[in-house]
Amino acid sequence: MSALYPCHDQDKRALGLKAAEEAVADGRLVVMPTDTLYGLGCDAFNNEAVGKLLAAKHRGPDMPVPVLVGSWDTIRGLVREYSRPTRLLVEAFWPGGVSIVVPQAPSLPWNLGNTAGTVMLRMPLHPVAIELLRATGPMAVSSANISGQPPATTAAQAMDQLGESAAVYLDGGACPVGEPSTIVDVSGPVPAVLREGAVPASRIAEVLGTTLAGMN
Numbered sequence: 001m002s003a004l005y006p007c008h009d010q011d012k013r014a015l016g017l018k019a020a021e022e023a024v025a026d027g028r029l030v031v032m033p034t035d036t037l038y039g040l041g042c043d044a045f046n047n048e049a050v051g052k053l054l055a056a057k058h059r060g061p062d063m064p065v066p067v068l069v070g071s072w073d074t075i076r077g078l079v080r081e082y083s084r085p086t087r088l089l090v091e092a093f094w095p096g097g098v099s100i101v102v103p104q105a106p107s108l109p110w111n112l113g114n115t116a117g118t119v120m121l122r123m124p125l126h127p128v129a130i131e132l133l134r135a136t137g138p139m140a141v142s143s144a145n146i147s148g149q150p151p152a153t154t155a156a157q158a159m160d161q162l163g164e165s166a167a168v169y170l171d172g173g174a175c176p177v178g179e180p181s182t183i184v185d186v187s188g189p190v191p192a193v194l195r196e197g198a199v200p201a202s203r204i205a206e207v208l209g210t211t212l213a214g215m216n
Helices: 010-025 047-056 073-077 084-093 127-136 155-165 201-208
Strands: 003-006 030-032 039-043 098-103 118-122 139-143 168-171 182-185 192-195
Touching: 003 010, 010 030, 010 039, 010 127, 010 168, 030 127, 030 155, 039 047, 039 155, 047 139, 047 155, 084 098, 084 201, 127 139, 155 168, 182 201
Parallel strands: 003 168, 030 168, 098 182
Antiparallel strands: 030 039, 039 139, 098 118, 182 192
């Protein structure tokens, strides 16, 4: 049976984070608040758990699962090369609403879907998410909703859609941003914004000091 923990209460937040950490270690799914939307997550290196996540969302491997991290340093062990564009985006926007698509380190034993050798990474700007991620390490996290349905900006909305699929729900209140992250692909020769969301594409271009693919 799923458990819901209101994280505005310090004691219940501590209990919830401990329960979520144990659930992730056990290969189960958890729902967490982030700055943008609520996320459904699991251990990024547990391929069976990632399969459960995709099944809970009614989604296939053709839509790979992003990975959330709890610090700037974590990204260095996940990427093939810590390139200048990646570093600029991390330093300008993390923690925050920018997801970065990069070539992944070739030795990683995970299976996040059909990634074509890349991974989408983000560090969220939310204290509950950061605390959990620093306890668990990198987590595969997708929006906490059934594919094709509205994304959840509250724990109640996530629970309405996902029900018993998640073992633990961490209720951090309404997401302060309430819209998806901006996705920037730096895996190719020219950076490209794949989805404009929480951060305008113009800000991305300003930080990178270049014209983005698809922009005039």
